[in-house]
Structure formats: structure tokens, C-alpha cells
Amino acid sequence: MNESDEKIPTPDGIDIKTMPPGDRRTLRRAISGSALGNAVEWFDYGVYSYVSVYIANAFFPGEWGVALTFAFLALSFVFRPLGGFVLGPLGDKVGRQHIMVLTIIMMTIPTTLIGILPTYATLGAFAPILLLLCRMVQGFSTGGEYGGAAVYMAESAPDKRRGFCGSFLELGTLAGTASAALVCTVLLVLVGSDGMDAGWWRLPFLLTLPLGGIALWLRMKLDEPEAFSAATSRQQTTKKPFRDLFRGYSKQITMLMAFVVLLNIGQYMVLTYMPTYLSSTLGHSEVESNFTLVIVLAAMMVVITPLGRLTDTIGRKPVLYTSAIGFIVLSLPAFLLIQAEGAGLQILGLGIIALLQVMLQSCVSATLPAIFPTQVRFSGFAIGYNISTAIFGGTTAAVNTFVIQKTGFELFPAVYLVAAGLIGLIGIRFFNETAGRPIDGATPPGSEDEELAEMGYDLIGFNDNGTDDDTGSGDKQVSH
Numbered sequence: 001m002n003e004s005d006e007k008i009p010t011p012d013g014i015d016i017k018t019m020p021p022g023d024r025r026t027l028r029r030a031i032s033g034s035a036l037g038n039a040v041e042w043f044d045y046g047v048y049s050y051v052s053v054y055i056a057n058a059f060f061p062g063e064w065g066v067a068l069t070f071a072f073l074a075l076s077f078v079f080r081p082l083g084g085f086v087l088g089p090l091g092d093k094v095g096r097q098h099i100m101v102l103t104i105i106m107m108t109i110p111t112t113l114i115g116i117l118p119t120y121a122t123l124g125a126f127a128p129i130l131l132l133l134c135r136m137v138q139g140f141s142t143g144g145e146y147g148g149a150a151v152y153m154a155e156s157a158p159d160k161r162r163g164f165c166g167s168f169l170e171l172g173t174l175a176g177t178a179s180a181a182l183v184c185t186v187l188l189v190l191v192g193s194d195g196m197d198a199g200w201w202r203l204p205f206l207l208t209l210p211l212g213g214i215a216l217w218l219r220m221k222l223d224e225p226e227a228f229s230a231a232t233s234r235q236q237t238t239k240k241p242f243r244d245l246f247r248g249y250s251k252q253i254t255m256l257m258a259f260v261v262l263l264n265i266g267q268y269m270v271l272t273y274m275p276t277y278l279s280s281t282l283g284h285s286e287v288e289s290n291f292t293l294v295i296v297l298a299a300m301m302v303v304i305t306p307l308g309r310l311t312d313t314i315g316r317k318p319v320l321y322t323s324a325i326g327f328i329v330l331s332l333p334a335f336l337l338i339q340a341e342g343a344g345l346q347i348l349g350l351g352i353i354a355l356l357q358v359m360l361q362s363c364v365s366a367t368l369p370a371i372f373p374t375q376v377r378f379s380g381f382a383i384g385y386n387i388s389t390a391i392f393g394g395t396t397a398a399v400n401t402f403v404i405q406k407t408g409f410e411l412f413p414a415v416y417l418v419a420a421g422l423i424g425l426i427g428i429r430f431f432n433e434t435a436g437r438p439i440d441g442a443t444p445p446g447s448e449d450e451e452l453a454e455m456g457y458d459l460i461g462f463n464d465n466g467t468d469d470d471t472g473s474g475d476k477q478v479s480h
Contacts, residue, residue, distance in 0.1 A: 026223065030156035031165060033218040034149040035172030037104045040211050041145055042173045042271065044111040044138065046180025047204040048073060049272040049397065050290060053280075054201035058119040059128045066280065067405065070398040072128070073272075076135035077394025080386040083143020085242070088382030091144065092241035092375060096152045097222045099144050099378070104219055106141030108212025110134035115205030139394075147382030154369035155225035155377075160312060160436050166366035167308025171301060173361065177271045178297040180204065185290035193286075227440035231374040238375045245376040245383070252371045252444065253380060255430040257388040262324060262424025263364060264393025266357040269413060270296075273397040274350070277413065281404055282339060292343070296350045300358040307362035315435045316367045320428045323359035327421030330356065335414035353417070370434035373442050392420070 048055070048069075056065030091099040114134050120127045149169055157165035183204050191200045223229075231237050238244050245253070278289035311319050330352055337349030372380035396416075403412045437445035 027156060027165070029218065029222055030153060030225070031168045033100070033215065033222050034153045035168045035175075036211075036215040036218060037100065037107075037145060038149050038169055038172035039176035039179070040104065040111075040208060040215050041107055041142055042176030043180045043211060044107070044176075044205075044208060045073075045272050046177040047184060047208075048114075050181055050184035050275055051196065051201040051204065052276060053286075054196045055131075057197055058121075058201070059131055061120060066276070067398065067401050068128075070276075070401055072132055072135055074395045074398040075132060076139035077390040079136050079139035080143040080390045080394070081383065083140040084147065084382035084386035085143075086140075087144025088147055088379040089241040089245075091148055091151070091378035091382070092237065093239065095224045096148055096155070096228055096378060097219065097224050100148045100152060100219050100222070101216065103141045103145040103148060104212055104215050107138055107145060108208055108216070110137040110141075111205055111208040112212075115202040115208075143386045144382055147378060147385055150365040151369045151378050151381055152222075152225055153365055154439060155227035155374075157366070159438050161309075162366040162370070162439075163311035163316065163363045163435065164305060164309040166364075167305045167362050169365040170308075170358075170361040171304050173267075173271070174297050174301045174304065174358075178294055178301065181275070181290045181294045181297065183207065185287055185294070188286055188290070227374055230440055231442070241376045241379040245372075245379045249372060249376060249380055249444070251430070253384040255427040256368055256371060256380070256384040258427030259320075259368075259424050259431070260385055260388035260427075261392045262327065262420045262427075263360050264389050265396050265416060265420040266327065266353070266360060268393050268396040269400075269417065270350075270354055270357050273400055273413070276397065276401065278338075280401075281410055292347060292350065295347065296354045299351065300354050300361075303355075304358050304362050307359060308366070311363040311366065312435055315433050316363045317428060317431060317433050319359050319363060320367070320431070321425070323356045324421050324425040324428055326352075326356040326359075327417050328425070331414040331417040331421070332411065335411055339410065367431065367434065370437070370439045370445050371431065373444050374440060375442060377439075 052066055052069045056069045059065075060068040087099050087103065111134070114131065117130050117134070118127050123130075150166070153166050153169050154162055187200055187203060188196060191198075224232075228237075275286070275289045275293055278284045278292065279286050284292075307319065334349040334352040337345045337352070340346065340349070368385065369377055369381055400413050400416065404410055432445065434445040439445050
């Protein structure tokens with residue numbers, strides 16, 4: 001952002017231009033460092049999906065090549081929870097910034113290596129094994145990447161503009177996916193399918209190296225967010241975040257996982273599976289399918305920050321409820337439009353799904369970190385988010401491809417979204433409204449614990465000095 005960009009008020013209503021130069025610079029770095037890393041992550045997922053046919057030809061010759069390509073993507077997601085279990089608690093111990101630096105390195109290197117791997121024709125069965133290893137490392141790193149970026153953004157943003165600032169993280173998601181679609185489509189136009197099969201599919205993966213380098217440079221300049229630094233100075237961090245998380249915040253993990261079912265099935269449906277659905281299932285050309293998605297993604301990028309700002313005004317839950325109910329009611333009509341004749345109807349159907357999805361994405365990085373207190377925030381987000389993502393998000397393309405290929409039921413993705421909407425609605429029902437609330441305390445914003453703390457009670461699990469105590473769980477019990 002520059003001086004003419006959107007004004008970002010502080011909790012006191014001061015816009016970014018009147019903030020002290022150091023604070024202004026810190027906020028901009030937090031936004032750019034978090035968002036660019038997220039863009040790199042989704043650039044990889046987008047490229048992998050858009051060139052999936054050519055990856056299949058290179059590594060999995062045979063009629064099940066595309067299904068196996070997506071199955072490898074799904075297998076890599078198995079390692080995301082492992083990354084969450086390791087990197088989440090580590091982020092609560094040593095700090096958010098250190099983990100963000102580590103994850104961008106671990107994402108960039110294996111993604112770049114995919115661009116130089118030997119093919120099945122050269123190395124036989126070892127070629128897909130090497131591909132799987134790259135995706136495993138990438139999956140492990142992603143287990144800490146999104147959680148770290150979301151937590152860092154949430155803790156760095158002004159309380160009353162957390163939705164707006166957090167929306168830039170998801171703007172990075174959309175920008176990374178749109179860039180992948182644009183690069184792959186332009187490359188396909190220039191070299192054709194034969195050229196892509198000949199090895200040009202590798203180029204987009206190699207572009208990850210300079211993008212990751214820029215993100216790394218930005219992240220190395222970041223300091224720890226004030227919320228985490230303040231908790232450290234007050235001795236409100238914990239040496240055992242994993243233990244404290246599952247003792248006191250199992251309900252928060254459960255409702256987060258339910259919500260993430262909807263978030264990720266919708267997200268991977270729109271951002272990674274849709275080009276394959278349009279081309280392989282509905283028979284559209286690759287170029288047409290990719291350019292259609294670029295248009296949809298561009299529209300999502302236009303509306304995501306205004307929607308994020310709206311959640312700062314009316315709250316997160318009204319927007320989340322609208323989206324979940326919309327998926328339940330409108331998914332089937334939307335996919336009927338996508339299957340209809342005529343580009344206008346198809347774009348309308350895609351637009352309905354995209355609008356419902358961008359409503360979720362506009363405030364997810366402001367909503368989910370806020371349901372945990374500072375001392376276990378990274379752990380709770382990374383573990384809950386990645387377990388749900390591994391089961392439902394990463395398998396979206398593989399499940400839809402398999403079911404359609406076996407049954408011929410081309411409306412299955414709509415049914416899948418309806419089911420996800422119902423599960424997500426349950427999770428949203430139990431969220432506390434956290435818009436505008438501080439998140440730098442030792443209790444979840446909007447909870448009974450926070451109200452008790454404001455009345456002068458100390459939670460069991462932290463003694464009078466705020467240090468870790470084994471006398472209780474830190475969940476609902478209190479001592480005067």
C-alpha cells in the first residue's frame with residue numbers, strides 16, 4: 001500500500017496517515033508479509049491444478065492419471081495436521097515471526113523442485129515418489145503457514161479494523177490463484193498442449209522461487225505482533241500450549257473444524273477444482289475454463305476488502321450466516337446454471353458460488369484467531385484448521401473427480417457444497433461475536449471467561465503473575 005491507499009483507522013478512529021511512521025510501517029509490513037506468503041501458497045495450489053493434465057501425463061500415464069494427480073495433492077494434505085501439531089505450539093512458544101520465516105522457506109523449495117523433477121519415462125516409479133515427497137514437505141509447511149499468517153495479521157491489526165486488515169490475507173489467496181490461472185493460460189496459448197506436454201508446464205513452478213524470495217525478505221523484517229509481545233512481557237504465554245489447548249479449548253477447536261469444512265470445500269471447489277470440472281467434466285476448452293475463472297477471481301478480489309470492512313461494522317456472524325445458508329439453498333441452482341448453454345449463464349452460476357465463498361474468506365482470518373486466547377492461539381488455529389482441511393479441503397478435487405468418473409453424476413459438487421453448508425452452519429452457530437473486541441488477553445474474546453476477567457477474576461491455570469500453573473485447565477473454572 002502507499003500513502004493514497006485505503007485509510008485504516010486505529011481503534012480510536014485515527015487513520016493510517018496520522019499514525020506514527022513506525023506504526024504505519026509495521027502495519028503495512030504485517031499486511032504485505034502475511035498476504036504475499038499466502039499468495040505463494042495458493043499460486044502453488046493453483047498451478048498444480050491448472051497443469052494437472054500435464055502432470056498426469058508426465059508422472060501417471062494411463063486413464064487414471066488425473067485422478068492420481070489429485071490423489072497426490074490429497075495425500076500431501078495428510079501432512080498438514082502434522083505441520084499444525086508441530087509448528088502451531090512452536091509458534092506459541094518462540095513467536096509468530098520465526099515460524100512464518102520457516103514456513104515460507106519450506107513452501108518455496110519443494111514447489112520449485114517440482115519444476116525440475118524427472119518424469120515417469122525417465123525414472124520410472126521413482127518419479128511419482130519424488131513428486132509425493134515434494135508435496136509432503138509442502139503440506140507440512142502449509143500446516144503452519146496459513147495459521148501463522150492469519151494469527152500474525154489478526155494480532156497486528158487494530159481491533160476495530162481487524163476484518164478489513166485481515167481481508168488482505170485472503171486477497172493474497174485470490175491473487176495467488178488468479179496469477180496461477182493467468183500464467184498457465186497464457187503459457188497454454190503461447191505453446192499449446194503439445195508444448196505443455198513437452199515440458200513448459202514446469203515454468204510456473206519455477207516462478208515460485210523469486211516470489212518466495214520476496215516473501216521471505218518481507219517476513220524477515222517483521223517484528224512480533226504487539227499482542228504476543230505483551231503476553232510475553234506479562235508472562236501470559238505457556239510452555240505447554242498443546243496441553244493447555246486441549247484441556248481448556250476443545251469446544252473452540254470443534255466449532256472451528258466444523259466451520260472449516262464449509263470454508264475449505266467451497267475454497268478448493270472454486271480455486272482448484274473448478275478448471276478441471278469445466279474442462280474435463282463439462283467439455284470446455286482449457287483456455288476458456290481458465291479465463292472464465294480468472295474473471296470470477298478478479299471479481300472476488302474487488303469485493304473482498306469491502307466485505308471485510310463491512311464485518312467490522314455489522315459483525316462477522318451475519319455475513320457468515322448469510323454465506324452458509326446461501327450454500328445450502330443456492331448450490332444446486334448455481335451448478336445447473338454452470339451446466340447450461342451460454343457463457344453468461346455459466347458465469348452467473350460461478351458468480352453465485354464465488355460470492356458465497358468470498359463472504360466467508362473476507363473475515364475468516366479475523367474470525368478464527370479471535371476464538372482462542374493469545375497463549376494458545378497459534379496452536380488452536382493451526383491444529384483445528386489443518387485437521388479439517390486435510391479431511392475435507394485437500395480431498396475435494398479427488399472426491400469430486402472420483403464420484404463423477406464412477407457414477408456420471410455431474411451435479412455431485414453441488415450436493416457436496418450443500419452438505420458442507422449444513423456442517424458449517426453448526427460451527428457458526430456457536431461462534432462468539434468478536435468484531436471490535438481486543439484479542440490480546442488470556443481469555444477468548446466474547447466468552448464467559450472474558451467477562452469474568454473484566455470483573456476482576458483470575459482464571460485457574462494462570463496464577464496472579466499470569467504464569468503457567470498446573471492447578472487447573474483454564475477453561476471455565478475461576479478463582480476470586
